[in-house]
Amino acid sequence: MKKLINDPATVVNEALLGIEAAHPELRVDHENKVVIRGDAPVSGKVGLVSGGGSGHEPLHGGFVGPGMLDAACAGEVFTSPVPDQMLAATKAVDGDAGVLHIVKNYTGDVMNFEMAAELAAAETGVDVVSVVTDDDVAVKDSLYTAGRRGVGVTVVLEKIAGAAAEQGRPLNDVAEMAKLVNANGRSMGMALTSCTVPAAGKPTFELGEDEMEIGIGIHGEPGRERVPLAPAKQVAEMLVEPIVSDLPFGRGDGVIAFVNGMGGTPLIELYLMYNEVARILDGNGIQVARSLVGPYITSLEMAGCSVTLVKVTDDLVELWDAPVKTPALRWGV
Amino acid sequence: MKKLINDPATVVNEALLGIEAAHPELRVDHENKVVIRGDAPVSGKVGLVSGGGSGHEPLHGGFVGPGMLDAACAGEVFTSPVPDQMLAATKAVDGDAGVLHIVKNYTGDVMNFEMAAELAAAETGVDVVSVVTDDDVAVKDSLYTAGRRGVGVTVVLEKIAGAAAEQGRPLNDVAEMAKLVNANGRSMGMALTSCTVPAAGKPTFELGEDEMEIGIGIHGEPGRERVPLAPAKQVAEMLVEPIVSDLPFGRGDGVIAFVNGMGGTPLIELYLMYNEVARILDGNGIQVARSLVGPYITSLEMAGCSVTLVKVTDDLVELWDAPVKTPALRWGV
Amino acid sequence: MTDAVTLAGLRAWVQGFAALVAEQKEKLTALDAAIGDADHGINMDRGMTAVLAALDSDDTLTSAAALFKKVGMTLVSSVGGASGPLYGTFFLRLGMACGDVDSLGPEDLAKALRAGLDGVVARGKAEAGDKTMYDALAPAIDALDDALDSGNGLREGMAAAVTAAESGRDATTPMLARKGRASYLGERSVGHQDPGATSSALLIRAAATALG
Amino acid sequence: MTDAVTLAGLRAWVQGFAALVAEQKEKLTALDAAIGDADHGINMDRGMTAVLAALDSDDTLTSAAALFKKVGMTLVSSVGGASGPLYGTFFLRLGMACGDVDSLGPEDLAKALRAGLDGVVARGKAEAGDKTMYDALAPAIDALDDALDSGNGLREGMAAAVTAAESGRDATTPMLARKGRASYLGERSVGHQDPGATSSALLIRAAATALG
């Protein structure tokens, strides 16, 4: 295992120290491993809390700040945080306008956030509403599974819900906006290499020099199928086609197009992929309203990428364009 | 070789198509492989032109926009662009206030920019001043070499010179600011893995599972020495100590501290490294005025990092804080 | 002869489980690498290590209810993932069902274990055959009930429970996962033993050793 | 017998060099991987391929000056890196020195080659022993001069040049690089043959074949 770390057991805590040192505008509750917006709680504003296993940076801690999240809970690598963390985060951002929990659809995340909501209800009067993202079309027949995984859409949802909250909209509106984004978003990912959980010490799976995994998640899970390496053009088709046909996205639809890096793939390849994705969308008469290219929801050092499309209306685009000031997404301010 | 590409011969051209598609606010001259600020030339403003081999993304194309570069020339992977490109870029950004060439100190880059300046002088009346970055302390006895390599300082220099130009300062002022940044900046890098030039098809060098290279550049060149893998804490010392003792940086100095990812190292490790770097600086009484953490000047998919320190005065910090709106660096607007 | 289970025995069960988890940590993580995200052993070991520390540092644990509440809360607060809430809820419900006693008979123990299992189901909605810890726990508790109903003592009952848990665990290998991360793999989950069922079999084995 | 070099011969030299570069592309890149950035073969092949295309598509190349200017400009515009300006300048100066002729004698050719070499030095400031292309080119041109001075013909002169270029190339192996990327390696550059010296030896070999 080749990593810039000291001890697998303390990776998350040490990274949080680095985030705190690099971003004076944020607060970090080290005991609960929560990254908090510096001026939280913002009274009268709905508080946005997300979180999940670590190893997906910048998600979620890199999205804390004005216009996006109020707090992010960092679990162990690829392991959902515990209810105590979400409870602490919920209390820290409670501005008397309720708190929204943004949860990626993984059994562990869902159950821990559930318990946190139960505890919050019991311990504090704060209203908590939860939205779950489940945009990964790689998960088939989701009726007979834990459901689809929450992946790329989470980034877009946190941005848009964050903007809605910043505008002072009430909890239910913000939650509705969030659900709308998830309902209109789909993603699909692939990997050229596996990744190594620091505490495990070896790659989660092995891939041959001439193989790739299609339909992977963001936890180094093996994907739906293993296929021979293919040119970027074909990889783009393998990712975009299932997304487009699933929602479906049709001629004239406007979308936010997001090409995400898995952590080990350099930007030059992501831009090359974006070119292929844009061509395919163009061929389908789908209009790109906004785009995002880069490593925003990663899987440690895994090489690969994912594509996320979110069908948007003008008001969603407006919320996307609204000012945001976080370590990883920043514009308009 | 596992890459998201179609053909090694067209990687750069296709990535430029992706940049153009993802960033409507930029213009791309595909014939000359130049990324240009959409509103260039900005009349009365000094034009900033940089460029170099590709494979370092977001450098340089990701730094084109208001407050930073006016144009960036993309060479083949790890190969300096040719004079024709720099000439085209110089003409495209000439706003009758002169043009600054920002050149990383590599024989090829220096000679090609030299020829471009000669051609510009001959073909157009535009004043061209060149600044060369040479901040890599890994290169010892630089009197008997091609001199130190230009690495991390280039990013800081392009931001600060870009801000100075945006303020309407004259060519010589902007060039002076740029030289000041280079004179006060030092960097050192390391690699956990090699990287593969697409056209070459195999890693530039081989590294054992328990080895790392200290003192690497950004072209997959082997470094000064190969040492056993060490914890992040010691890696940080191996990078920071030579930097601090070289300028030297002393108690009370204020710095911009930049921990850069080489392309294949995930953000969680970079933040962990930043924590170690911040501690060491603190121990030396060096104050961090501003910080930057992320992959900004990369070496394809190489795993590793570099540390850059730039000694700053208040006016340099002001220029660093000034609004910038580029694909890779954006704040204040 | 009395089959009554003492508080000391219950503690020994928890400590024995912690020891088995520590010993099988790599194995559990490797199983999770095949159909999950390579952390089950790491998660359970982190949790049970925290539990041991909690038991040592707390001398108010003078009843089964208090003991298992502590175990459950500690797991919930330290494990995360799917197994944290699931094992945590198991012990929380187990404790509530045991009540404020410092010893209990086999039938009461069996009832309490059933309550714990119901907690797992309430939290995770797993059904038989979903390829989860349920597939090891449920047969084990059924076997214990049957043994006690047919007049056997706790030792025999626990022995039967271990056999049932381990064949339940082995039976997860051919199953197609319908819960948890493994379910994302679809057909590719077939042919791999479920990590949670494997740790649950250790839980039953530890119980047999300490209480049987 | 006349040793005069014709325009056709000069074209054949350039084409022969292109062929050798294409053939040795991997080799040149591998040498650059050891002490540079693994692109010298790729760079030179890209450049000489562009040169071949340029020569085909241009029928105004009726003098040595025009021919080599075209070659030089094409290399400058297509290679990049260190070798682009260096080889480009070599051919540009070579052409200027040849002048508007369609054939030239051995002494004139030798003078022109020296002018090209001076261009390389003017651009790159290399000195003997810096472990660069200079260390193959300079000895070759010296050998040619010596041969012609001592009354030998072009064939003998070129043969001597090839021998000198190749031993100059081999002599770069033990050298400590003082120019170009290889210089960053310090001591670690010792023991590796210089890629540019290797391509320059091909340039001289191609000349011998076409003109000798």
Ligand SMILES: Nc1ncnc2c1ncn2[C@@H]1O[C@H](COP(=O)(O)OP(=O)(O)O)[C@@H](O)[C@H]1O
């Ligand atoms: N809904 C569920 N009901 C019961 N058990 C479950 C459920 N989901 C997952 N599990 C169990 O949890 C185990 C995985 O635990 P662990 O790896 O620690 O959590 P995670 O999947 O969050 O990484 C699986 O092997 C399975 O036995």
Ligand SMILES: Nc1ncnc2c1ncn2[C@@H]1O[C@H](COP(=O)(O)OP(=O)(O)O)[C@@H](O)[C@H]1O
């Ligand atoms: N200053 C110089 N003078 C002469 N030759 C040089 C100089 N610098 C580099 N070279 C030659 O250029 C070769 C490298 O060329 P190439 O790999 O194509 O360019 P780059 O180093 O920019 O990748 C070296 O092997 C060396 O022979």
Ligand SMILES: [Mg+2]
């Ligand atoms: Mg997990």
Ligand SMILES: [Mg+2]
């Ligand atoms: Mg090069």
Ligand SMILES: [Mg+2]
């Ligand atoms: Mg797991």
Ligand SMILES: [Mg+2]
């Ligand atoms: Mg090279």
